Amino acid sequence: MPSPDLLGALRSPAREAPESGIVDIMNYGRQRGGVMPLWAGEGDLPTPxxxxxxxxxxxxxxxxxxxxxxxxxxxxxxxxxxxxxxxxxxxxxxxxxxxxxxxxxxxxxxxxxxxxxxxxxxxxxxxxxxxxxxxxxxxxxxxxxxxxxxxxxxxxxxxxxxxxxxxxxxxxxxxxxxxxxxxxxxxxxxxxxxxxxxxxxxxxxxxxxxxxxxxxxxxxxxxxxxxxxxxxxxxxxxxxxxxxxxxxxxxxxxxxxxxxxxxxxxxxxxxxxxxxxxxxxxxxxxxxxEDFVATQVARARQSRDIACDILGRTGRCRFAIPKGAFYLFFSVDGENDMPALARRLVDEAQAGLAPGTAFGAGGEHFMRLCFARDPKQIEEACTRIAKVLEM
Amino acid sequence: MPSPDLLGALRSPAREAPESGIVDIMNYGRQRGGVMPLWAGEGDLPTPxxxxxxxxxxxxxxxxxxxxxxxxxxxxxxxxxxxxxxxxxxxxxxxxxxxxxxxxxxxxxxxxxxxxxxxxxxxxxxxxxxxxxxxxxxxxxxxxxxxxxxxxxxxxxxxxxxxxxxxxxxxxxxxxxxxxxxxxxxxxxxxxxxxxxxxxxxxxxxxxxxxxxxxxxxxxxxxxxxxxxxxxxxxxxxxxxxxxxxxxxxxxxxxxxxxxxxxxxxxxxxxxxxxxxxxxxxxxxxxxxEDFVATQVARARQSRDIACDILGRTGRCRFAIPKGAFYLFFSVDGENDMPALARRLVDEAQAGLAPGTAFGAGGEHFMRLCFARDPKQIEEACTRIAKVLEM
Structure with a gap:
């Protein structure tokens, strides 16, 4: 195997660049069917x-x-x-x-x-x-x-x-x-x-x-x-x-x-x-x-409220209601291995979330959920997530 | 003017990156009408x-x-x-x-x-x-x-x-x-x-x-x-x-x-x-x-031969007949300021060529002409260039 030698010959800042913890879970989930993709920073709408x-x-x-x-x-x-x-x-x-x-x-x-x-x-x-x-x-x-x-x-x-x-x-x-x-x-x-x-x-x-x-x-x-x-x-x-x-x-x-x-x-x-x-x-x-932006923001606001409501009611999720952007960043009482939880949510809730470990210091015990989607989809996904978290 | 201070505050390898000598002449010529664009590495055909x-x-x-x-x-x-x-x-x-x-x-x-x-x-x-x-x-x-x-x-x-x-x-x-x-x-x-x-x-x-x-x-x-x-x-x-x-x-x-x-x-x-x-x-x-590649290569070969012929016959242009790629790189006896010659060819021959100064050591006394075009266009442009060079 030539691999170790070639890798070793690379410039170290390139060799040591971290894998994206977001892409990592996307690659894990993408080849499974039916996973609601809330891991990346994108919504459900194609370009108008x-x-x-x-x-x-x-x-x-x-x-x-x-x-x-x-x-x-x-x-x-x-x-x-x-x-x-x-x-x-x-x-x-x-x-x-x-x-x-x-x-x-x-x-x-x-x-x-x-x-x-x-x-x-x-x-x-x-x-x-x-x-x-x-x-x-x-x-x-x-x-x-x-x-x-x-x-x-x-x-x-x-x-x-x-x-x-x-x-x-x-x-x-x-x-x-x-x-x-x-x-x-x-x-x-x-x-x-x-x-x-x-x-x-x-x-x-x-x-x-x-x-x-x-x-x-x-x-x-x-x-x-x-x-x-x-x-x-x-x-x-x-x-x-x-x-x-x-x-x-x-x-x-x-x-x-x-x-x-x-x-x-x-x-x-x-x-x-x-x-x-x-x-x-x-x-x-x-x-x-502009009309499209307004529509997207209105949907995101509604989806934000739904996600906060459903995950809040589990009693295990802690978060600040986001003032901007379109993510709910929440911790889960008793859960410490967030990459493992992310894979579990893919497998058991068919919901793709990004583990907070991907976001640097202070994020280790959180999960990121993108809510820039149809409120119905967010309701569905959060209900499935809540069910897994309440088990 | 805040400019000098902001520029001075930049990381020096970024501040010192050279302007592209190719883009420079393109910017010079692009807003004039009717210039045959032989400056960049692209042909006349849109994507198939x-x-x-x-x-x-x-x-x-x-x-x-x-x-x-x-x-x-x-x-x-x-x-x-x-x-x-x-x-x-x-x-x-x-x-x-x-x-x-x-x-x-x-x-x-x-x-x-x-x-x-x-x-x-x-x-x-x-x-x-x-x-x-x-x-x-x-x-x-x-x-x-x-x-x-x-x-x-x-x-x-x-x-x-x-x-x-x-x-x-x-x-x-x-x-x-x-x-x-x-x-x-x-x-x-x-x-x-x-x-x-x-x-x-x-x-x-x-x-x-x-x-x-x-x-x-x-x-x-x-x-x-x-x-x-x-x-x-x-x-x-x-x-x-x-x-x-x-x-x-x-x-x-x-x-x-x-x-x-x-x-x-x-x-x-x-x-x-x-x-x-x-x-x-x-x-x-x-x-x-593959058929499109073959067509392009055949045209380029024909255009190469035409450009070599017409510019060769001026008696002032020296070049090696290119074995590959789609550029004629030629010097012109008696011409030393290639950026000036490039501008002159834009103005007088309506032909956009890149000055060899853009290509580092050894290129200073050359001009680059891209011949990846319809042979008729290359014939026309080279004829106009030859006329300017023969004046």
Missing amino acids: SFIIDAAAQALAAGETFYTWQRGIPELREALAQYHTRHFGRVFTADEFFVTGSGMQSIQIALAMTAEAGSEVIIPTPAWPNAAAATGIAGARPVEVPLQFGNDGWTLDIERIAAAITDRTRVLVMVSPSNPTGWTATQDELRELLALARAHRLWIVADEIYSRFWYGEGARAPSFFDVMAPDDRILFVNTFSKNWAMTGWRMGWIAANPSLGQVVENLIQYSTSGVAQFMQRAGVVALKQG | SFIIDAAAQALAAGETFYTWQRGIPELREALAQYHTRHFGRVFTADEFFVTGSGMQSIQIALAMTAEAGSEVIIPTPAWPNAAAATGIAGARPVEVPLQFGNDGWTLDIERIAAAITDRTRVLVMVSPSNPTGWTATQDELRELLALARAHRLWIVADEIYSRFWYGEGARAPSFFDVMAPDDRILFVNTFSKNWAMTGWRMGWIAANPSLGQVVENLIQYSTSGVAQFMQRAGVVALKQG
């Missing part, structure tokens, strides 16, 4: 047909050639208009850069900011990919756990401050949070920004769940509300959630236009742009997709 | 409709969800069959990994092998992206120029050997070469492999132009012809050229299956996979695309 049609038409029209590395002008303009509608100021196209997924936006943001040997602070529990990408880049993720108590999840900004060293370059802020649903208030965003300014840190702002917000107003508080143009903030975002386009792999970065050439170069030297026919779909999503 | 239809059908069927990070099983199996047909042994699906472009394949291969501070040897002139990606990864590209003489382009393997230091980890071998058309013989591949074995280097084998080969047989010599299963070779490839899918951004890696989990993790933490509806198109391309 008006979006699909735009891509199909562009394909048929032969838009299959290389295109602008920053994204086609029409899509960057549509991103500017979308942000102008939702984020309280006039945005311009030169602030936006189209990427091959929210994940690639994160990778590029880290390549721009996180030197080898530097430290990247990541509040946890968190979607694991930012930490893993940090490691692959040769930097060190520093986890700062949120607290879970009777007032739900809380971020202690003093703990973030205490984690800063002279090697810290970046603070990754995901709000609303996947998996906890915790969402920073405007005051918290202001405090975090002040901290970043004082230590000259970059903030990588992941606000992809901004629209999935169950509080006042049509979106969650945003760094856009509190920042100045010259703050060191890179926004990473995706088409995946708002418009049910998870499988497309298309996202964007919002950044100060002075960084445009660097972002373009990093796109060029990683995937060299995004298919033009996909970008046409993005334009339509941004321009005509 | 049987390939487009497969994607459109998958889209209409709602294949818009997350999928396997290594690629869908059907596509990995089709890649195995394609390689079995063309590369002289039986391949299996577990040797193949679907990526979001040939460029991403290179990025992942470098992430697997090129530590920060290590050296990566790249024979030049070469498509610039591998060197740029090396720099962004924090490693150092070491250029080893080929010689251009009366016997065309030649690789002196002694010069590669002389460039190896104790920091060298990787040798990037592009054969057939973009931009020179130089193609390694089987003996040269054997010698390069022996050198890599002796120094325990990884080879990143870019054989994306393998089918665009004007010598004996249906493809160029390949490392697959000379290697053992446990050799440290990562093959990077793309759907772009063979099947006119440049704009799709879809490629693959072929590697020893023992490296599979690492490749999967690197895909997960960079773009998290490729759209399933695009992969359906890839399956059809591999299974039903």
Whole structure:
């Protein structure tokens, strides 16, 4: 067997990149039939047909050639208009850069900011990919756990401050949070920004769940509300959630236009742009997709309430009612091996959930359930889960 | 202006990544009308409709969800069959990994092998992206120029050997070469492999132009012809050229299956996979695309001969007749500022060529012309270019 030698010859940060604990359970369950897939961050709806049609038409029209590395002008303009509608100021196209997924936006943001040997602070529990990408880049993720108590999840900004060293370059802020649903208030965003300014840190702002917000107003508080143009903030975002386009792999970065050439170069030297026919779909999503977003958010809110109700009534599940995003992150009294529980729920409840172990420090005793689905399906799945937990 | 401060705060390998000299001239010319685009590595044909239809059908069927990070099983199996047909042994699906472009394949291969501070040897002139990606990864590209003489382009393997230091980890071998058309013989591949074995280097084998080969047989010599299963070779490839899918951004890696989990993790933490509806198109391309490949290669051969003839007759152009790939790389007696000549050809000949300065050491005095087009178009463009050069 040649394998050990070849593996051993790899660059160690690549060899040591962790398997995704989410993909792990998906691979476990995917080949079984009839499992309700609540493990990933995606819903039950396929991409709406008006979006699909735009891509199909562009394909048929032969838009299959290389295109602008920053994204086609029409899509960057549509991103500017979308942000102008939702984020309280006039945005311009030169602030936006189209990427091959929210994940690639994160990778590029880290390549721009996180030197080898530097430290990247990541509040946890968190979607694991930012930490893993940090490691692959040769930097060190520093986890700062949120607290879970009777007032739900809380971020202690003093703990973030205490984690800063002279090697810290970046603070990754995901709000609303996947998996906890915790969402920073405007005051918290202001405090975090002040901290970043004082230590000259970059903030990588992941606000992809901004629209999935169950509080006042049509979106969650945003760094856009509190920042100045010259703050060191890179926004990473995706088409995946708002418009049910998870499988497309298309996202964007919002950044100060002075960084445009660097972002373009990093796109060029990683995937060299995004298919033009996909970008046409993005334009339509941004321009005509508001009703669909509203429908999705309304369903998610209803499903959230159902999941909280059914799992709450088991008497064994503890959680904070999520303020944003579309996950219920819950612990189960008496259950400590969450990967084992995840497999048991696949086998016995035909429900695919992600074990909290996949989400870093503070998540070890939780399960993540994605409720971005038809409320009836969530009711069914939660009833089956409750039955297993009550056995 | 906040710009200098923000730029200055970036990680230096990102800030210092070079602009692509190819994209630079494309951006210059793209907004002018009527320029024949011979600057990029793509032809005039849109993706064939049987390939487009497969994607459109998958889209209409709602294949818009997350999928396997290594690629869908059907596509990995089709890649195995394609390689079995063309590369002289039986391949299996577990040797193949679907990526979001040939460029991403290179990025992942470098992430697997090129530590920060290590050296990566790249024979030049070469498509610039591998060197740029090396720099962004924090490693150092070491250029080893080929010689251009009366016997065309030649690789002196002694010069590669002389460039190896104790920091060298990787040798990037592009054969057939973009931009020179130089193609390694089987003996040269054997010698390069022996050198890599002796120094325990990884080879990143870019054989994306393998089918665009004007010598004996249906493809160029390949490392697959000379290697053992446990050799440290990562093959990077793309759907772009063979099947006119440049704009799709879809490629693959072929590697020893023992490296599979690492490749999967690197895909997960960079773009998290490729759209399933695009992969359906890839399956059809591999299974039903042979006639189309043959047509493209025949056209390219004819166009190559026309370009060589017309530019040769100016008496000012010097080049080696390319053995593979689809570029004519030529110098022009008396012309030294190739970026300026590129702009002049856009303005005066309505022909978009890439200046050789974009291709590293040894390419400074050349121009690259992509001839993967309708022979009539190549005749027209070359006639216009010749007229400008003869003024």
